Amino acid sequence: MISIQHISKSYKDAQAVRDISLEVKKGELFGLIGPDGAGKTTLMRILMTLLIQDEGNATMNGFDVIKDYKKIRNIVGYMPGRFSLYQDLTVEENLNFFATVFKTTVAENYELIKDIYIQIEPFKNRLAGKLSGGMKQKLALSCALIHKPEILVLDEPTTGVDAVSRKEFWDMLKKLQQKGITILVSTPYMDEAMLCNRVALMQKGKVLDIDTPQKLVENYARKLYAIKSNDMHRLIQDLRSFEKTDSAFAFGQYLHVTGKDDEVEATEFEDYLLKKDHVELEVFDIQPTIEDVFMNMMNE
Amino acid sequence: MEKVIEVHNLVKKFGSFVANDHLNFDVFQGEIFGFLGANGAGKTTAMKILCGLSSPTSGQVKVAGFDIYKETEKIKRNIGYMSQKFSLYEDMTIAENIRFFSGIYGISPKNRKEKQDKLLKDLDLESAKDSLIGSLPLGWKQKLAFSVAIFHDPKIVFLDEPTGGVDPITRRKFWDLIYEASDRGITIFVTTHYMDEAEYCNRVSIMNEGRIEALDTPDNLKKQFGAKNMDEVFLKIARNVE
Numbered sequence: 001m002i003s004i005q006h007i008s009k010s011y012k013d014a015q016a017v018r019d020i021s022l023e024v025k026k027g028e029l030f031g032l033i034g035p036d037g038a039g040k041t042t043l044m045r046i047l048m049t050l051l052i053q054d055e056g057n058a059t060m061n062g063f064d065v066i067k068d069y070k071k072i073r074n075i076v077g078y079m080p081g082r083f084s085l086y087q088d089l090t091v092e093e094n095l096n097f098f099a100t101v102f103k104t105t106v107a108e109n110y111e112l113i114k115d116i117y118i119q120i121e122p123f124k125n126r127l128a129g130k131l132s133g134g135m136k137q138k139l140a141l142s143c144a145l146i147h148k149p150e151i152l153v154l155d156e157p158t159t160g161v162d163a164v165s166r167k168e169f170w171d172m173l174k175k176l177q178q179k180g181i182t183i184l185v186s187t188p189y190m191d192e193a194m195l196c197n198r199v200a201l202m203q204k205g206k207v208l209d210i211d212t213p214q215k216l217v218e219n220y221a222r223k224l225y226a227i228k229s230n231d232m233h234r235l236i237q238d239l240r241s242f243e244k245t246d247s248a249f250a251f252g253q254y255l256h257v258t259g260k261d262d263e264v265e266a267t268e269f270e271d272y273l274l275k276k277d278h279v280e281l282e283v284f285d286i287q288p289t290i291e292d293v294f295m296n297m298m299n300e
Numbered sequence: 301m302e303k304v305i306e307v308h309n310l311v312k313k314f315g316s317f318v319a320n321d322h323l324n325f326d327v328f329q330g331e332i333f334g335f336l337g338a339n340g341a342g343k344t345t346a347m348k349i350l351c352g353l354s355s356p357t358s359g360q361v362k363v364a365g366f367d368i369y370k371e372t373e374k375i376k377r378n379i380g381y382m383s384q385k386f387s388l389y390e391d392m393t394i395a396e397n398i399r400f401f402s403g404i405y406g407i408s409p410k411n412r413k414e415k416q417d418k419l420l421k422d423l424d425l426e427s428a429k430d431s432l433i434g435s436l437p438l439g440w441k442q443k444l445a446f447s448v449a450i451f452h453d454p455k456i457v458f459l460d461e462p463t464g465g466v467d468p469i470t471r472r473k474f475w476d477l478i479y480e481a482s483d484r485g486i487t488i489f490v491t492t493h494y495m496d497e498a499e500y501c502n503r504v505s506i507m508n509e510g511r512i513e514a515l516d517t518p519d520n521l522k523k524q525f526g527a528k529n530m531d532e533v534f535l536k537i538a539r540n541v542e
Contacts, residue, residue, distance in 0.1 A: 034440075034467075035465060035467035035470070036438050036465035038440060132340050160493065161493065162338040162341075162538070163534050164534070164535060164538040167535070188465050190468060203467065222497060232500075233479045236476075249469070250499075250500060251470045253495040253519075253529070288414070291468050294468055298468075
């Protein structure tokens, strides 16, 4: 459905996207996962025909992003990272406006947006600029869907959004996917990778790896320990000054620790830390999270 | 331990809307205090009041020992502030930013020189001192913004979603800086949407619809709500109350 081949794009002296190739299948929920500066927005803007690449080709449902840009604009829905609806139009006016631009009506495709729009309908006469963050997001999604796009592209829809609203937003995306829409979504939150069918882990304009999140976690080849004591700050310092430690990072209530050459046993960490007078010490093997995977790839 | 923030029955109304509904809490010296809540729960309103930028409708609030109604200028001199949106001036160099903020906080030029050298050395940025902030990677900017926010040795530093958008390693390195500042006795008041970061706080408060629904150490909150991590605690509180 989306095909990207060797795309590169630079702005003056900064190379934003470096030779990226990837395919998104029909009906897939595909995630671009990475921090600011990974190239996610640039790549999306190229696919949305808003920016022209320096090198490479890309097609959306077979249409070329340069030659067939008008056709692409009819089959894609786009929710940019920055709220870009008309602040001085009401909720209802915005929706009608986007429907009209795409030569359709709200009534015609109401079924698709119903679940989402119903939540903001009580405020349909309010100016879009006066909505709360969560409501703006729902309106933007409704407007992106009103012409029944085949492909939905969302640029960091959950950035700066609280944990509860993030969960709700992903539930909405899953429902849209079930209706047959192909979805490309970007996020800096690593945990959201687990909610995608496949992801591309990105950093500094490059793709580090592409796979299902489950495979990425399975392929993590290192031995990883969770370690905890009653003084976490001292624990991290002590572990970092231990000659057998490769990396030690905080992961919620535990530290995730790797040993040099992955040959260090749990008991070696334990003995060392007991000598350093750590109490309530816990050391055990754990399965990595997608964040461990990402951090390991960054270091390679 | 010394209380550096004291909040009693803080109420803030905008017309008929109650943004902060009788907040009560204390924050102690050197503590890392996590201030969590859903979007629109009233965190920003409360934080503006604590920074002396907005007045409460009613209630008593003391920050760094000063009264929120009468001594806001003294409060501002004794706190630091950093957010993801506003930190340093992009079109000035590192050294110019430090000079600018030193001037605002009344740090003498001699004192500044000494502290600036140490700061640049600690952050390993000596060679970049004449680079424009705008040209630096986001991770560097955030570290620098934090260091500048505590350059005048404030009693408290307010961090409003300081780690948004950076990669997972940079995000953790940022927390190393937070721990160091806390070890030096600076109180850290921090908001975040990353629930793993809530675990790094000494105590956490969780707001919903203008009220503080829970306030305790991460371990106690997990016990109290029968949750295995802070993400679950947060979901339980924010969903139940709706």
